[in-house]
Amino acid sequence: MRIRIFLCLMSVMLLSRMAMAEEKISPIDSCYEAAKQYESVSDLYNAALCYSEGIKIARKTDESKLPELLIAYCRALTYLGDYSGALLNLEEAEARAPRDDESFRGRLMTAYGTIYFFQGNFNESLKYYNEALVCAKNHGRSSGIAIAQINIACVYGEKKDYEKAAEMFKKSLETLEGVEDNKDNSSISVTIYNIALCYIDLDNYEEASIYLKKALEVAETSNLEIYSLCLQGLAKVEVRNGNYDEAEKLLNESERIADENHFLQALQSLYREKKKFYVALGRYREAFESLSKYQEFSDSLFSEDTKNKLNAQRVRFELKEKENQIDEQEETIRHLKLIRMILYVAIAFLIIIIGLCIRLWLVKRARSKELEEINHTKDKFLSVISHDLKNPAIAIRNVLQVLAENYETLSREEILELGIQVLQASEEQVKLIYDLLNWSQMEIGRMPYNPIDLNLSEVINNVARLNQINAAVKNIRIVTNVPDGCIVYADRNMLETVLRNLLSNAIKFSYENSEINISVESAGQKYIVSVTDNGVGIPKERIDSLFGMDAKSTIGTCGEVGNGLGLAVCDKMVRKNGGTISVESEVGKYSKFNFTISKANVKTTENSNS
Numbered sequence: 001m002r003i004r005i006f007l008c009l010m011s012v013m014l015l016s017r018m019a020m021a022e023e024k025i026s027p028i029d030s031c032y033e034a035a036k037q038y039e040s041v042s043d044l045y046n047a048a049l050c051y052s053e054g055i056k057i058a059r060k061t062d063e064s065k066l067p068e069l070l071i072a073y074c075r076a077l078t079y080l081g082d083y084s085g086a087l088l089n090l091e092e093a094e095a096r097a098p099r100d101d102e103s104f105r106g107r108l109m110t111a112y113g114t115i116y117f118f119q120g121n122f123n124e125s126l127k128y129y130n131e132a133l134v135c136a137k138n139h140g141r142s143s144g145i146a147i148a149q150i151n152i153a154c155v156y157g158e159k160k161d162y163e164k165a166a167e168m169f170k171k172s173l174e175t176l177e178g179v180e181d182n183k184d185n186s187s188i189s190v191t192i193y194n195i196a197l198c199y200i201d202l203d204n205y206e207e208a209s210i211y212l213k214k215a216l217e218v219a220e221t222s223n224l225e226i227y228s229l230c231l232q233g234l235a236k237v238e239v240r241n242g243n244y245d246e247a248e249k250l251l252n253e254s255e256r257i258a259d260e261n262h263f264l265q266a267l268q269s270l271y272r273e274k275k276k277f278y279v280a281l282g283r284y285r286e287a288f289e290s291l292s293k294y295q296e297f298s299d300s301l302f303s304e305d306t307k308n309k310l311n312a313q314r315v316r317f318e319l320k321e322k323e324n325q326i327d328e329q330e331e332t333i334r335h336l337k338l339i340r341m342i343l344y345v346a347i348a349f350l351i352i353i354i355g356l357c358i359r360l361w362l363v364k365r366a367r368s369k370e371l372e373e374i375n376h377t378k379d380k381f382l383s384v385i386s387h388d389l390k391n392p393a394i395a396i397r398n399v400l401q402v403l404a405e406n407y408e409t410l411s412r413e414e415i416l417e418l419g420i421q422v423l424q425a426s427e428e429q430v431k432l433i434y435d436l437l438n439w440s441q442m443e444i445g446r447m448p449y450n451p452i453d454l455n456l457s458e459v460i461n462n463v464a465r466l467n468q469i470n471a472a473v474k475n476i477r478i479v480t481n482v483p484d485g486c487i488v489y490a491d492r493n494m495l496e497t498v499l500r501n502l503l504s505n506a507i508k509f510s511y512e513n514s515e516i517n518i519s520v521e522s523a524g525q526k527y528i529v530s531v532t533d534n535g536v537g538i539p540k541e542r543i544d545s546l547f548g549m550d551a552k553s554t555i556g557t558c559g560e561v562g563n564g565l566g567l568a569v570c571d572k573m574v575r576k577n578g579g580t581i582s583v584e585s586e587v588g589k590y591s592k593f594n595f596t597i598s599k600a601n602v603k604t605t606e607n608s609n610s
Contacts, residue, residue, distance in 0.1 A: 048076040106135030146175040166198035189219035456486035481519040487600040494573040501566040506533035537587040547571040
């Protein structure tokens with residue numbers, strides 16, 4: 001279905017150009033033209049920057065051009081994955097939309113539908129696409145009707161209602177073929193191919209074959225990528241009919257065309273189909289080669305998708321930087337004018353001017369330091385995502401691939417061992433995701449803080465029980481020593497997160513057949529909670545930087561890896577609850593992490609007990 005979405009989006013972009021040609025919309029300005037050029041080569045990052053620059057100019061010179069610029073900017077942000085930014089610009093475009101303009105309203109509804117489509121909210125997307133279809137029919141614009149019909153068909157396809165999807169694609173085909181002087185055979189071939197895909201999904205290979213051959217004939221001179229995909233579809237039909245030699249010829253021809261033209265989507269689809277084909281024939285070596293190539297292209301497309309998401313972050317960051325630079329330049333100009341005026345009045349005002357300049361310098365220096373901290377935080381975040389988050393996913397994929405390919409020959413012990421590996425990698429990934437979420441929420445100040453009276457013994461025993469499985473893998477015993485009646489005033493989620501991270505680290509760096517102790521001592525208005533292990537210990541030179549963002553994780557006693565975020569998150573959460581965290585350690589013997597937590601006041605404790 002991802003190929004169908006890609007092809008339909010390509011069709012929408014082609015039809016959008018047809019719509020502009022029908023209305024004979026003149027170029028807005030050089031920024032708009034430059035953005036369209038970038039879009040034509042799929043450079044959405046630079047296209048978004050050009051649209052943003054055009055919007056700034058239009059706000060100062062001609063606001064009547066803003067609606068078109070805003071909706072175009074929204075389209076670029078949507079494909080980059082910045083849905084919140086796209087919605088903000090689309091809402092402004094709707095507020096500025098010319099009245100009684102059905103054509104523009106249709107494009108607005110299409111833009112809303114596309115945002116919700118990319119977010120997976122297909123019911124909301126379908127509602128807006130249907131409104132866009134009504135607008136196009138009211139306006140009488142054939143290309144707009146075809147765009148709306150294709151979009152609606154894509155939504156039905158994603159909802160797996162293939163009969164409705166096929167019906168709507170047929171309507172869009174009739175609309176396209178009914179346009180006078182329509183030479184856009186590429187869009188027609190895409191639509192016919194999508195009809196064939198629907199029939200394949202419905203297991204109606206006879207109808208699928210008819211439409212595939214028709215799409216093949218149209219695409220031969222207009223769209224080689226569709227031509228390559230049609231050959232793959234016909235190969236499926238031949239396999240279904242038992243004509244394996246003919247199917248292999250079709251697959252090889254599809255591979256030749258896609259490889260010569262660097263069609264990544266078509267190549268990914270091809271090698272998936274070849275893998276299935278060779279497995280069905282028992283040619284496992286060739287099936288494995290096809291699987292390897294499929295993974296290679298899947299990774300390449302995943303990297304491209306990740307690049308688009310990172311580009312969306314870069315767009316927001318660079319636009320913010322440019323706005324700051326413009327503000328600084330305007331501020332500087334205003335003060336220069338003020339200086340000249342003051343010099344004409346009297347030399348005495350020179351002292352005031354010097355004071356203003358010094359103040360501006362201090363503000364600029366503080367702002368530069370803030371930007372450096374933001375850059376550092378961003379680099380840390382991207383580093384964790386690109387390295388640590390990827391490793392567990394790759395490990396899980398590799399284990400599952402071994403299991404899928406060899407499940408018939410593996411013993412129960414080997415399957416159990418592979419299952420344990422998947423479980424460990426999954427737990428590592430889940431912990432990293434929790435650390436990332438907690439860290440990011442703390443950084444932006446959105447971590448909810450809801451302190452209440454808590455039974456410390458209950459919280460500690462609950463966390464210890466949840467970590468018992470991980471400890472049992474290394475035959476480690478968790479011992480808790482918590483006096484009765486320890487009531488604290490803290491945020492439960494934060495307290496459990498701190499205990500979970502400290503206990504997880506203790507298990508990670510403990511030797512097999514050892515013991516971990518969790519104890520609580522009273523100290524004035526606070527309790528001291530200690531987590532002690534008998535593991536590898538921590539060198540003195542690392543202790544000072546242990547709770548900072550630059551801390552680097554080390555390998556556990558059984559090869560466990562980490563991300564270096566856990567202790568930084570613990571430090572922030574303990575401080576949020578009014579406590580402090582520290583560590584005592586001796587290399588090769590033990591590590592003891594201590595943190596303080598506030599006691600609940602006597603009155604609150606009595607009320608809670610009653």
